[in-house]
Every structure is written in C-alpha cells, then in structure tokens.
Amino acid sequence: MANNFIKPGKHLTYTPPTxxxxxxxxxxxxxxxVALNTINAGDSGELAHEGIFELPKAKGTGIREGTRPAWSVSTHxxxxxxxPEKGDLINSCLAVETALAAAVKVKVKLLPGCGRWQT
Incomplete structure (x- = not known):
C-alpha cells in the first residue's frame, strides 16, 4: 500500500457549519x-458521494428512470x-427508478465527478 494512501474514496469527511x-x-x-449520520455543527462526519439513495423530489412532475434529474439548491x-434554474446542480445523479408526478421521493445513483452548476 502506498504510504500516502488515506482511505477509499466512497466517503468524504466533512465538518459542517450547522x-x-x-x-x-x-x-x-x-x-x-448524502450525510451518513447526524453531524453536529463543528464536528466531523462522513458523506457518501457514491451509492443509490432515495431523495426528495418536486411533486407535480415525473422523473423517468435513466434520466439525470437536477438538484434544486433553493427547494432542496x-x-x-x-x-433547472441558474445555480442548480445538474448531472450529479441518475434516476434508477421512474418516479411518478405524485411521488415525493426518487431513487437516484450519485455520480461522483459529474456534477456542475447550471448557468
């Protein structure tokens, strides 16, 4: 093992301000x-930036599996x-199941290294 190896890259250590x-x-x-545990302000915790998670979805519009939904910075x-609006994060996840318009959650695969801000 290389003497400068820190850890596998599936999780990131993060210290939140809140x-x-x-x-x-x-x-x-x-x-x-996605936060893997509750992290208090000023404490360090782990974030997943790989994996499949169920995340909140805007009600009223469907998301088809295989598409890349944007993440709204304003409505979370x-x-x-x-x-997407200016400032939203795009290309950062892939829907792995279709979520109907009435649904409030969508299952997505996080896509590390693919996200960018909508301009």
Missing amino acids: AIKSGSVVLFGEELC EALTGGS
Missing part, C-alpha cells in the same frame, strides 16, 4: 452527497432534467 441530519443532501463543491429536491 447541524446536518442523517440522510440529508449536502453539496460538497459540485458533488451531490430533485427536479426533472428540463427544469
């Missing part, structure tokens, strides 16, 4: 991450790919 609940979405630069929920 408390974060387990399962909450955290934007780490252009990465869409997944949006259909065709409706």
